[in-house]
Structures are given as C-alpha cells and as structure tokens.
Amino acid sequence: MIRIAIAGVAGRMGKTLVQAVTDRAGEARVTAGTTLVADPQAGQDIGLIAGTGLLDIKASATLDQCAENFDVLIDFTSPDATLEHMAWCRQHGKAMVIGTTGFTADQKQQINAAATQMPIVFAPNMSAGVNISLRLLALAAKALGDDVDIEIIETHHRHKKDAPSGTALRMGEVIADALGRDLDEVAVYGREGITDERDRKTIGFATIRAGDVVGDHTVIFAGNGERLEITHKASSRMTFASGAVRAAIWLGSRPAGLYSIDDVLGLD
Ligand SMILES: NC(=O)C1=CN([C@@H]2O[C@H](COP(=O)(O)OP(=O)(O)OC[C@H]3O[C@@H](n4cnc5c(N)ncnc54)[C@H](OP(=O)(O)O)[C@@H]3O)[C@@H](O)[C@H]2O)C=CC1
Numbered sequence: 001m002i003r004i005a006i007a008g009v010a011g012r013m014g015k016t017l018v019q020a021v022t023d024r025a026g027e028a029r030v031t032a033g034t035t036l037v038a039d040p041q042a043g044q045d046i047g048l049i050a051g052t053g054l055l056d057i058k059a060s061a062t063l064d065q066c067a068e069n070f071d072v073l074i075d076f077t078s079p080d081a082t083l084e085h086m087a088w089c090r091q092h093g094k095a096m097v098i099g100t101t102g103f104t105a106d107q108k109q110q111i112n113a114a115a116t117q118m119p120i121v122f123a124p125n126m127s128a129g130v131n132i133s134l135r136l137l138a139l140a141a142k143a144l145g146d147d148v149d150i151e152i153i154e155t156h157h158r159h160k161k162d163a164p165s166g167t168a169l170r171m172g173e174v175i176a177d178a179l180g181r182d183l184d185e186v187a188v189y190g191r192e193g194i195t196d197e198r199d200r201k202t203i204g205f206a207t208i209r210a211g212d213v214v215g216d217h218t219v220i221f222a223g224n225g226e227r228l229e230i231t232h233k234a235s236s237r238m239t240f241a242s243g244a245v246r247a248a249i250w251l252g253s254r255p256a257g258l259y260s261i262d263d264v265l266g267l268d
C-alpha cells in the first residue's frame with residue numbers, strides 16, 4: 001500500500017487527486033495533504049476539502065507536520081513551491097510525482113539534479129492520451145520534415161497562470177528534436193503587426209485562455225495541398241489525476257532517477 005501525500009490539496013488538481021487516490025483503494029491511500037497557512041481551508045479535513053467525504057486527516061501547513069505519514073508526494077502547485085517541496089523530499093527520503101508546469105530552464109535543471117538522489121516522475125501532462133500523442137508528433141515531424149509549417153495551439157481555463165502550457169512546450173521540444181532543430185532558436189510565441197512571411201523553420205505557439213476549458217492541444221502540420229492536425233482534448237481533470245496516481249503507485253520503491261510517463265506506461 002503506497003501512502004500518498006498531496007501538496008496543494010485545496011487546488012483544482014489537489015482535490016481531484018484525493019478522489020483519484022480513493023479510486024485506487026487497495027493499492028494507495030491518501031495519508032497527508034498540505035495547504036498554504038493562509039488558505040481558508042487550512043487545517044480542515046482533506047476529504048471534506050476534496051468533497052469525497054470525511055477522511056479523518058487534517059490538511060497540514062508544512063511537510064514537517066506530516067513527515068512520518070507518507071512515502072510519495074504528488075505535487076501540482078507552483079514552480080517555487082514544488083522546488084521547496086523537492087528539497088524537503090530529498091532530505092527526508094521521499095519520492096515525488098511532479099505535475100506542476102511553468103518551470104524555467106534553470107529550475108528544470110534543478111529537478112534533473114535532484115533526481116540523481118531521489119526518485120521523481122516529472123511530466124507536464126499525466127494523461128495517457130497526450131503522452132501517446134507525443135509519439136505521433138515525433139513520427140509526423142520526421143516523416144513530413146521541412147515540407148510543412150508547424151504551429152501549436154493550446155486552450156485552457158481562465159485561471160491558468162503559465163503560458164504556453166507545459167504540454168505545448170513539451171510538444172514543441174519533441175517536434176524540434178525530431179527535426180534536429182533547437183526549440184529556443186525556432187520558437188515563435190504569438191504574432192502581431194507586420195510579421196513578414198513565415199520563416200519555414202519556425203515552430204509557432206498560440207495560447208487561448210477562456211472559460212473552464214480543461215486543456216486542448218492541437219498541432220498543425222501544414223504543407224502545400226494538405227494539412228495534418230493532431231489534437232488532444234481533456235474533458236476532465238481526472239485524466240491527469242489518475243495518471244499521477246498511477247505514476248505514484250509505479251514509483252513505489254524505485255531507485256533514484258528521473259522518470260517519465262512513458263516509463264510508467266512501459267512505452268520505452
Ligand atoms: N501535469 C499535468 O498533467 C497537469 C499539470 N497541471 C499544473 O498543475 C499546477 C496546478 O494547477 P491547478 O490545480 O489548476 O492550480 P490551483 O491554483 O488550483 O492549485 C494549486 C494549489 O497549490 C496551492 N499552493 C501553492 N503553494 C503552495 C505551498 N507552498 N504549499 C501548499 N499548497 C500550495 C495553491 O494555493 P493558493 O491558491 O492559495 O495559492 C493552490 O491551492 C499548474 O502548474 C498546472 O499547470 C495542471 C493539470 C494537469
């Protein structure tokens with residue numbers, strides 16, 4: 001039985017994660033959760049916060065308060081909070097599933113470094129569908145090569161804080177790698193004014209923030225006379241949460257290392 005703590009248990013993903021762990025009763029159990037001290041739900045029962053019914057576990061203000069109670073921390077909070085939690089988990093011998101997005105290149109490097117000393121699953125999107133779509137994107141990019149213009153469009157709810165989404169950026173990296181391009185050199189983030197004709201090697205990103213959209217990603221490969229579009233649409237946060245819980249159960253007592261959802265799904 002894996003004992004799971006959920007960081008940011010009062011957040012959109014935090015609440016969904018409590019439900020997702022409950023759905024895997026027998027393999028995993030929520031045994032701790034944290035909120036910020038200032039959160040109106042601080043100190044309340046995490047089952048009541050999540051709407052799953054009483055769990056008899058109070059939300060902690062710090063990981064120190066629940067240090068003895070869990071094996072794996074699932075973290076969907078903010079980049080700064082996740083890095084603090086990671087430092088704590090490294091010191092205390094805990095594994096981590098990191099779903100937070102919006103990290104800088106330097107922060108991602110810090111995660112790589114920490115994973116030499118602790119087991120981490122890190123993915124900007126925990127859904128099986130998105131991770132399978134990454135394979136399709138690499139295949140399409142390799143096959144179509146420089147004959148097509150590539151654009152990535154993502155749509156999310158009005159509350160999302162980072163742009164482009166972590167998933168869109170990962171899609172861009174996978175496509176750039178497949179084409180032997182460096183994403184930092186070819187990415188174009190939005191266009192305005194007199195932009196001149198499209199540079200054929202660029203990879204464009206467009207971001208839409210609207211309403212309660214859970215998460216849509218479309219990649220367009222547009223050539224002369226035809227256009228291929230690969231789209232993934234999430235209709236419930238449960239797809240991300242159940243992927244994260246599956247990752248936490250899989251991570252169990254694995255050795256230190258940086259793992260992906262491909263590893264969890266056994267795709268490599
Ligand atoms: N990998 C994936 O599959 C997915 C990734 N995400 C990513 O997950 C992250 C969270 O998304 P979402 O749930 O929508 O956002 P929310 O803002 O709803 O949730 C984040 C929660 O974390 C809390 N929090 C922030 N800092 C701390 C801390 N130090 N300790 C405890 N709690 C803290 C926030 O509190 P407060 O509101 O008071 O600041 C908030 O309740 C984002 O980066 C998002 O992009 C989202 C969905 C899927």
Ligand SMILES: O=C(O)C1=N[C@H](C(=O)O)C[C@H](O)C1
Nearest residue numbers: 101124125160165166167215
């Ligand atoms: O913030 C969200 O909601 C989501 N964030 C992730 C991202 O940035 O890619 C994954 C998902 O699309 C939902």
